[in-house]
Amino acid sequence: MTxxxxxxxxxxxxxxxxxxxxxxxxxxxxxxxxxxxxxEDAYDFLLFCQRNPKPCPLLEVTxxxxxxxxxxxxxxxxxxxxxxxxxxxxxxxxxxxxxxxTQWTEDSVAFLLGCSFTFxxxxxxxxxxxxxxxxxxxxxxxxxxxxxxTTRPCRPAGRFAGPLVVSMRPIPASLVAxxxxxxxxxxxxxxxxxxxxxxxxxxxxxxxxxxxxxxxxIKDGEVPVxxxxxxxxxxVVLESRLExxxxxxxxHMFVTxxxxxxxxxx
Amino acid sequence: MTxxxxxxxxxxxxxxxxxxxxxxxxxxxxxxxxxxxxxEDAYDFLLFCQRNPKPCPLLEVTxxxxxxxxxxxxxxxxxxxxxxxxxxxxxxxxxxxxxxxTQWTEDSVAFLLGCSFTFxxxxxxxxxxxxxxxxxxxxxxxxxxxxxxTTRPCRPAGRFAGPLVVSMRPIPASLVAxxxxxxxxxxxxxxxxxxxxxxxxxxxxxxxxxxxxxxxxIKDGEVPVxxxxxxxxxxVVLESRLExxxxxxxxHMFVTxxxxxxxxxx
Numbered sequence: 145m146t147x148x149x150x151x152x153x154x155x156x157x158x159x160x161x162x163x164x165x166x167x168x169x170x171x172x173x174x175x176x177x178x179x180x181x182x183x184e185d186a187y188d189f190l191l192f193c194q195r196n197p198k199p200c201p202l203l204e205v206t207x208x209x210x211x212x213x214x215x216x217x218x219x220x221x222x223x224x225x226x227x228x229x230x231x232x233x234x235x236x237x238x239x240x241x242x243x244x245x246t247q248w249t250e251d252s253v254a255f256l257l258g259c260s261f262t263f264x265x266x267x268x269x270x271x272x273x274x275x276x277x278x279x280x281x282x283x284x285x286x287x288x289x290x291x292x293x294t295t296r297p298c299r300p301a302g303r304f305a306g307p308l309v310v311s312m313r314p315i316p317a318s319l320v321a322x323x324x325x326x327x328x329x330x331x332x333x334x335x336x337x338x339x340x341x342x343x344x345x346x347x348x349x350x351x352x353x354x355x356x357x358x359x360x361x362i363k364d365g366e367v368p369v370x371x372x373x374x375x376x377x378x379x380v381v382l383e384s385r386l387e388x389x390x391x392x393x394x395x396h397m398f399v400t401x402x403x404x405x406x407x408x409x410x
Numbered sequence: 411m412t413x414x415x416x417x418x419x420x421x422x423x424x425x426x427x428x429x430x431x432x433x434x435x436x437x438x439x440x441x442x443x444x445x446x447x448x449x450e451d452a453y454d455f456l457l458f459c460q461r462n463p464k465p466c467p468l469l470e471v472t473x474x475x476x477x478x479x480x481x482x483x484x485x486x487x488x489x490x491x492x493x494x495x496x497x498x499x500x501x502x503x504x505x506x507x508x509x510x511x512t513q514w515t516e517d518s519v520a521f522l523l524g525c526s527f528t529f530x531x532x533x534x535x536x537x538x539x540x541x542x543x544x545x546x547x548x549x550x551x552x553x554x555x556x557x558x559x560t561t562r563p564c565r566p567a568g569r570f571a572g573p574l575v576v577s578m579r580p581i582p583a584s585l586v587a588x589x590x591x592x593x594x595x596x597x598x599x600x601x602x603x604x605x606x607x608x609x610x611x612x613x614x615x616x617x618x619x620x621x622x623x624x625x626x627x628i629k630d631g632e633v634p635v636x637x638x639x640x641x642x643x644x645x646v647v648l649e650s651r652l653e654x655x656x657x658x659x660x661x662h663m664f665v666t667x668x669x670x671x672x673x674x675x676x
Contacts, residue, residue: 186453187452187453187456190453190456190457190460191456191471193460194456194459194460194468194471195471197676198676202460205457205460205461331597331598331676332597335676336675409602410463410464410597410601
């Protein structure tokens with residue numbers, strides 16, 4: 145089996161021949177979430193990321209109007225090199241597109257944020273199983289990680305405010321420490337868990353009813369472990385009801401040339 | 411000997427009864443550098459810090475016109491609670507003051523950045539000596555760490571651009587790994603060294619002629635180890651020749667209520 149390099153994947157997105165989810169593609173290479181706002185909102189969003197580093201693992205910010213991010217992906221164009229995009233107006237989903245050349249303007253500022261795929265690779269390498277990758281959903285594909293809105297507010301910045309969203313992975317009690325040690329090596333990509341154990345103090349009523357993603361099995365002897373989740377900044381931006389905001393379509397990320405392991409070092 | 415708590419130190423600054431350097435005060439509590447720019451330059455400076463995290467360990471950004479930083483220091487007022495400030499206009503030092511109530515405006519945005527005192531405490535606790543603390547200068551006080559301009563450029567952001575400045579600490583060869591391990595625990599405050607060994611590839615001509623601070627003795631069997639230095643953002647801001655910029659006076663820092671050790675966790 146040939147493993148496609150990130151550059152090939154991005155080229156296929158650009159050509160329109162790849163429009164599906166990116167989970168599992170280019171293993172070992174970091175994938176990123178995309179949030180595009182107008183430059184008039186860039187300061188507030190940058191400050192929101194600075195104030196909430198665990199849920200907002202900011203990797204790169206473009207110059208206004210410039211869709212390149214050469215340091216992460218040489219020669220890439222953010223308007224074309226994701227498989228699928230979502231365009232929101234005042235918080236409402238307007239359309240899903242395979243490229244955003246028309247929507248991108250000279251005022252567009254793109255933010256690329258790291259994603260938990262990066263530390264999930266490290267967990268697997270360390271012998272810590274990741275439950276949602278082991279279970280399949282109704283569609284026969286592996287489940288998405290369960291994600292939950294909490295009652296813990298993020299620090300607001302300008303017009304951006306909202307609750308912390310967390311992802312949950314059940315971990316055997318004897319491996320919780322390992323899961324903490326492994327993920328704490330990635331402070332730039334969510335880092336260590338924000339909460340281990342009883343979800344009620346996070347304001348989560350039922351682990352079986354996630355707000356995003358799929359519920360997973362929690363086996364006897366396992367502990368629910370919660371990490372800050374990258375849905376947080378996306379949800380906050382939508383709640384702010386910006387005139388327009390563009391993001392990646394869920395699961396359809398930007399594949400960079402940066403190795404996951406390099407994100408452990410700053 | 412009574413150890414003054416940070417709050418007491420800040421109150422003495424506010425009352426004008428403390429105007430001297432803060433090194434060694436409130437041991438175990440993090441001290442911070444201060445950079446104040448107008449809000450029109452805040453985005454570029456925030457982006458500069460995001461793009462250059464090692465030399466710019468950003469802890470907090472105020473709301474425009476609001477001199478409080480309650481999360482770092484409850485009840486503090488940045489206009490009064492440092493022992494000494496410097497006011498620059500177009501890169502030229504205009505005056506040194508003990509408080510900046512008149513200079514602070516509704517457009518002022520203050521940035522607080524971490525400082526190497528934080529990881530120096532950790533080095534000492536780990537049994538790694540810090541040479542400039544062991545030697546005294548001509549004034550009979552312990553030396554300042556030697557700092558050097560390098561030929562390595564920072565990533566620019568808007569009007570802010572300039573070279574990386576590094577600090578140097580000579581470390582015995584057998585303790586270099588320990589120095590790396592200890593300081594890598596503080597990614598939020600400079601983190602691990604940027605360079606170990608021969609300074610010539612950093613563009614440093616002579617270790618005996620630092621650009622800031624004092625030269626220190628390098629003993630046989632010791633290796634020069636270089637960390638990104640907080641003078642970097644200050645030097646860059648001055649080079650940008652902003653109409654006005656206010657900083658702490660060198661060595662006269664803002665003493666926070668945050669414990670150094672808490673900065674190891676994000």
